[in-house]
Amino acid sequence: MSVEKVEALIVGGGQAGLAMSEHLGKCGVPHLVLERHRIAERWRSERWDSLVANGPAWHDRFPGMEFPDVDPDAFVAKEKVADYFVAYADMISAPIRCGVEVKSVRRNADGPGFRVETSDGVIEASYIVSATGAFQHPVIPAIVPEGVVATQMHSSAYRNPDQLSEGAVLVVGAGSSGTQIADELLRVGRRVYLSVGPHDRPPRSYRGRDFVWWLGVLNKWDAEAMPGSEHTTIAVSGAHGGQTVDFRRLAAQGMMLLGRAETFKDGVMHFAPDLASNIAQGDANYLSVLDEADAYIARNGLDLPQEPAARKIDPDPQCVTDPILALDLVSAGITTIIWATGFSVDYSWLKVDAFDENGAPKHQRGISAEPGVYFLGLPWQTRRGSSFIWGVWYDAKYLADHIAKQRNYLAYSSSRQRETENA
Numbered sequence: 001m002s003v004e005k006v007e008a009l010i011v012g013g014g015q016a017g018l019a020m021s022e023h024l025g026k027c028g029v030p031h032l033v034l035e036r037h038r039i040a041e042r043w044r045s046e047r048w049d050s051l052v053a054n055g056p057a058w059h060d061r062f063p064g065m066e067f068p069d070v071d072p073d074a075f076v077a078k079e080k081v082a083d084y085f086v087a088y089a090d091m092i093s094a095p096i097r098c099g100v101e102v103k104s105v106r107r108n109a110d111g112p113g114f115r116v117e118t119s120d121g122v123i124e125a126s127y128i129v130s131a132t133g134a135f136q137h138p139v140i141p142a143i144v145p146e147g148v149v150a151t152q153m154h155s156s157a158y159r160n161p162d163q164l165s166e167g168a169v170l171v172v173g174a175g176s177s178g179t180q181i182a183d184e185l186l187r188v189g190r191r192v193y194l195s196v197g198p199h200d201r202p203p204r205s206y207r208g209r210d211f212v213w214w215l216g217v218l219n220k221w222d223a224e225a226m227p228g229s230e231h232t233t234i235a236v237s238g239a240h241g242g243q244t245v246d247f248r249r250l251a252a253q254g255m256m257l258l259g260r261a262e263t264f265k266d267g268v269m270h271f272a273p274d275l276a277s278n279i280a281q282g283d284a285n286y287l288s289v290l291d292e293a294d295a296y297i298a299r300n301g302l303d304l305p306q307e308p309a310a311r312k313i314d315p316d317p318q319c320v321t322d323p324i325l326a327l328d329l330v331s332a333g334i335t336t337i338i339w340a341t342g343f344s345v346d347y348s349w350l351k352v353d354a355f356d357e358n359g360a361p362k363h364q365r366g367i368s369a370e371p372g373v374y375f376l377g378l379p380w381q382t383r384r385g386s387s388f389i390w391g392v393w394y395d396a397k398y399l400a401d402h403i404a405k406q407r408n409y410l411a412y413s414s415s416r417q418r419e420t421e422n423a
């Protein structure tokens with residue numbers, strides 16, 4: 001069987017794979033991108049219908065191309081985000097092969113580099129870049145057994161309200177996905193329960209600037225270490241032109257807020273008594289951004305309009321002051337549970353020594369513990385922005401530079417070697 005040889009193989013044709021292709025191309029490194037479906041497939045078909053980007057068009061893009069025919073301050077619909085990456089691949093002439101899945105990557109037993117088994121044959125590569133995304137496998141905590149309600153699904157399987165059977169909906173998880181889906185269901189008249197865990201909820205905008213701008217100038221996108229030891233979900237939304245996620249407003253519109261979902265027994269779901277503190281923590285995060293923004297404006301003498309109304313926080317609604325701690329799901333009329341509880345990674349195809357005992361990549365800024373293997377698009381890979389559209393582009397540049405440097409070392413030969421070769 002013939003074996004194709006490439007120098008660098010990028011696995012995954014989402015934004016990370018394309019950014020890597022662009023930078024490897026600029027560094028003159030021959031490479032190939034393999035994508036099992038289509039370019040930016042997750043944006044195209046693996047998210048709910050009404051999803052728009054969480055950041056405005058001027059920000060959630062690569063430096064080399066703007067969104068065509070879009071107001072830079074608008075939040076672009078997911079289809080257009082996918083179209084953008086297809087156009088981008090075209091612009092950089094990315095050497096990408098779609099419809100080819102990488103089944104396994106192993107270090108060559110009898111030579112340098114890696115042997116890659118794909119759905120379309122075998123490839124040998126000197127460098128492997130895993131750009132398969134941080135949001136791969138839906139995670140559903142084992143709390144409610146099957147059959148208790150008609151449907152349990154992960155947020156990644158939700159498409160639109162028409163897909164759900166009649167009845168109330170319990171959404172578990174109040175990050176960006178959970179709050180947007182719960183809001184969408186409330187707007188079409190569903191009875192909605194939302195389980196709210198610890199979260200950050202930055203203002204959508206303040207004093208005339210979107211929060212992505214504030215995170216930029218306050219140097220938070222580039223923060224290298226996660227504040228605190230635990231990942232805290234962030235509740236932001238670009239839906240309906242972009243609004244601050246405000247749980248009190250949702251409660252005033254009829255949404256029933258609950259604490260963190262904990263256990264289920266005899267038809268009853270139990271929630272932690274942490275709703276008020278989770279809401280208070282979200283408020284503190286919100287107000288801290290306003291404080292830092294005000295200080296930045298004062299320090300830099302910027303002329304941005306005052307916005308005192310942003311500091312007005314309404315009293316806690318009754319569902320927060322007197323929270324439901326136990327809910328009989330059937331009596332409450334709940335027919336669907338949507339778990340907006342995040343994702344895990346899947347590197348089962350990457351059979352090299354680059355993972356810790358929990359299966360997490362061992363790496364430094366994406367350069368893995370296994371020489372020649374690289375990771376891209378990981379949350380906090382180098383900074384807060386690493387798993388987002390704009391951030392991955394800079395991480396890809398760093399990795400491409402590293403590969404180019406490695407190639408230069410390998411190309412080195414001493415003057416004595418050269419004399420011998422030329423003799």
Ligand SMILES: Cc1cc2nc3c(=O)[nH]c(=O)nc-3n(C[C@H](O)[C@H](O)[C@H](O)COP(=O)(O)OP(=O)(O)OC[C@H]3O[C@@H](n4cnc5c(N)ncnc54)[C@H](O)[C@@H]3O)c2cc1C
Nearest residue numbers: 012014015016035036042053054101102132133377388389
């Ligand atoms: C609901 C949601 C909304 C988001 N909204 C935003 C936003 O508004 N702005 C923002 O900046 N970020 C957003 N993100 C975060 C991030 O930008 C996206 O998750 C983005 O899709 C990540 O791009 P990626 O290229 O790293 O991975 P992915 O988009 O997951 O791309 C990986 C690709 O690899 C392919 N693949 C996987 N395994 C293999 C294999 N073995 N062989 C071949 N191909 C393979 C997949 O088919 C996929 O196309 C959002 C994330 C989620 C979950």
